[in-house]
Amino acid sequence: MTSPFLQLDSIAVHAGREDLTALGVHALPIDLSSTNPLPDIEAGGMSYESMATGGAPLPEGGSVYQRLWNPTVARLESALARLEHAEEAVAFSSGMAALTATVLALTGGTGKRHVVAVRPMYGGTDHLLASGLLGVETTFCAPDEITASLRPDTALVVLETPANPTLDLVDIRAAVTAAGDVPVLVDNTFATPILQNPVDAGAALVLHSATKYLGGHGDVVAGIVACGTEHAAALRRVRAVTGALLHPLGAYLVHRGLATLPIRVRAQQDGARRIAAWLATHPDVARVHYPGLDDPSGLVGRQMRGPGAMLAIRLRGGYDQALRVTSSVKLFTHAVSLGGVDSLIQHPAALTHRPVAAEARPTADLVRLSIGLEDHEDLIADLDQALGQSGTRIHATTSGIPVAAR
Numbered sequence: 001m002t003s004p005f006l007q008l009d010s011i012a013v014h015a016g017r018e019d020l021t022a023l024g025v026h027a028l029p030i031d032l033s034s035t036n037p038l039p040d041i042e043a044g045g046m047s048y049e050s051m052a053t054g055g056a057p058l059p060e061g062g063s064v065y066q067r068l069w070n071p072t073v074a075r076l077e078s079a080l081a082r083l084e085h086a087e088e089a090v091a092f093s094s095g096m097a098a099l100t101a102t103v104l105a106l107t108g109g110t111g112k113r114h115v116v117a118v119r120p121m122y123g124g125t126d127h128l129l130a131s132g133l134l135g136v137e138t139t140f141c142a143p144d145e146i147t148a149s150l151r152p153d154t155a156l157v158v159l160e161t162p163a164n165p166t167l168d169l170v171d172i173r174a175a176v177t178a179a180g181d182v183p184v185l186v187d188n189t190f191a192t193p194i195l196q197n198p199v200d201a202g203a204a205l206v207l208h209s210a211t212k213y214l215g216g217h218g219d220v221v222a223g224i225v226a227c228g229t230e231h232a233a234a235l236r237r238v239r240a241v242t243g244a245l246l247h248p249l250g251a252y253l254v255h256r257g258l259a260t261l262p263i264r265v266r267a268q269q270d271g272a273r274r275i276a277a278w279l280a281t282h283p284d285v286a287r288v289h290y291p292g293l294d295d296p297s298g299l300v301g302r303q304m305r306g307p308g309a310m311l312a313i314r315l316r317g318g319y320d321q322a323l324r325v326t327s328s329v330k331l332f333t334h335a336v337s338l339g340g341v342d343s344l345i346q347h348p349a350a351l352t353h354r355p356v357a358a359e360a361r362p363t364a365d366l367v368r369l370s371i372g373l374e375d376h377e378d379l380i381a382d383l384d385q386a387l388g389q390s391g392t393r394i395h396a397t398t399s400g401i402p403v404a405a406r
């Protein structure tokens with residue numbers, strides 16, 4: 001067992017690897033078995049029963065079938081639970097599968113069919129909750145309207161902070177108080193457990209699109225929910241029944257990503273701070289959305305240990321300029337998703353937030369940037385030339401590299 005007193009960076013490297021020495025291996029083993037040999041009918045059946053109702057496999061009965069349990073996935077879950085200060089975690093095939101399972105787990109058979117969702121949030125989450133597809137009715141509201149939006153049949157409050165794509169911050173403790181007895185789910189994808197632990201502020205469930213920072217290399221789609229034992233059992237039960245499980249290869253990649261998560265997030269954040277400061281001085285940029293520049297809530301330093309590496313800008317040249325900038329970048333990749341080692345740029349209103357109701361959709365002049373691990377001066381030079389393509393202004397520097405402080 002690793003010591004319960006380790007610091008965050010040590011936990012990121014070692015958590016979920018406690019059984020490796022006894023197995024005689026050093027790297028995370030990938031167990032691809034779709035099925036497992038059964039000792040005998042009785043023991044196998046009892047273990048099946050335990051897992052199908054949300055529990056762990058029984059040692060004498062084995063793990064039976066991959067849809068019920070997989071050791072490679074379980075190691076990732078225990079590591080993420082530790083990083084998020086939660087009792088347990090349950091992994092899914094994507095962030096959306098994780099959200100779907102959470103809604104089903106909290107509404108199925110409870111007689112509760114109502115969700116309160118704080119806008120803005122990721123377009124896919126907004127869309128799923130608004131669609132009625134899961135049999136729930138959703139009231140969208142602002143952070144200070146949570147209590148007024150509650151109903152006797154409210155099963156869940158969903159919020160995201162920092163929110164996708166405008167980086168709005170929500171006070172989690174205040175939201176939990178406003179929600180009363182109703183469990184609050186915080187989407188912690190943007191902050192990661194390195195910068196924020198919603199459980200410490202009273203959140204019952206913490207959701208990650210592990211596709212983003214946790215995996216961190218743009219090569220895996222995964223979702224995970226950190227929560228208490230009771231919710232975890234309900235989530236495992238839904239996962240076993242509906243089959244939205246994470247493949248062990250995906251779990252391996254996300255778990256491997258956790259080891260470098262602290263240094264990636266801090267280095268990416270360092271670049272984002274410098275890039276945000278430069279963008280704030282650019283004549284074509286009407287506004288920079290970045291909690292490190294502008295934090296009226298005062299939550300950076302209190303709720304968050306840093307402002308993160310995501311930012312959004314509003315372009316004076318509007319949608320036309322967004323078209324030109326996104327097609328002129330050379331070091332940034334014009335692509336959706338975020339949180340990887342390489343920098344991405346995208347237009348939320350047209351892409352990630354396309355399915356959101358018109359009144360809540362991001363403005364057409366907004367582009368979102370995910371800052372990677374490249375040298376920040378190279379990224380600034382790329383943005384400078386891409387903004388220059390807009391024809392409004394050409395910036396020239398003698399070295400060809402603009403100065404960050406300009």
Ligand SMILES: *Cc1c(COP(=O)(O)O)cnc(C)c1O
Nearest residue numbers: 094095096122164189209211222
């Ligand atoms: C991408 C994303 C999701 C959805 O996750 P997938 O892994 O793409 O299913 C949910 N929330 C946020 C904040 C995201 O950025």
